[in-house]
Amino acid sequence: MSQAKVDQYKKEKANRKETMAKEKRQKMIIKICSSAVLVVLVAWIGVSTADYIYDNRPQDTVYVETTEIDNYLESLYEEETTEK
Numbered sequence: 493m494s495q496a497k498v499d500q501y502k503k504e505k506a507n508r509k510e511t512m513a514k515e516k517r518q519k520m521i522i523k524i525c526s527s528a529v530l531v532v533l534v535a536w537i538g539v540s541t542a543d544y545i546y547d548n549r550p551q552d553t554v555y556v557e558t559t560e561i562d563n564y565l566e567s568l569y570e571e572e573t574t575e576k
Contacts, residue, residue: 504511
């Protein structure tokens, strides 16, 4: 090995702990950020799916026959107008 390579190796070896710690921190930051983005995407997809299902569920239609009530109210109104 040439002297330059030996000097380079010694410098790398001297700073190996700091370099390894820095790489470990960077990997941890990348993992945390990736996890956060993944959680946000999953939550967004879940909320969007829930909204879509809620908006597109079948609507129940209820029909009510109100002629008896209408007749009763009309008879009450007629009694009031005849009493006056």
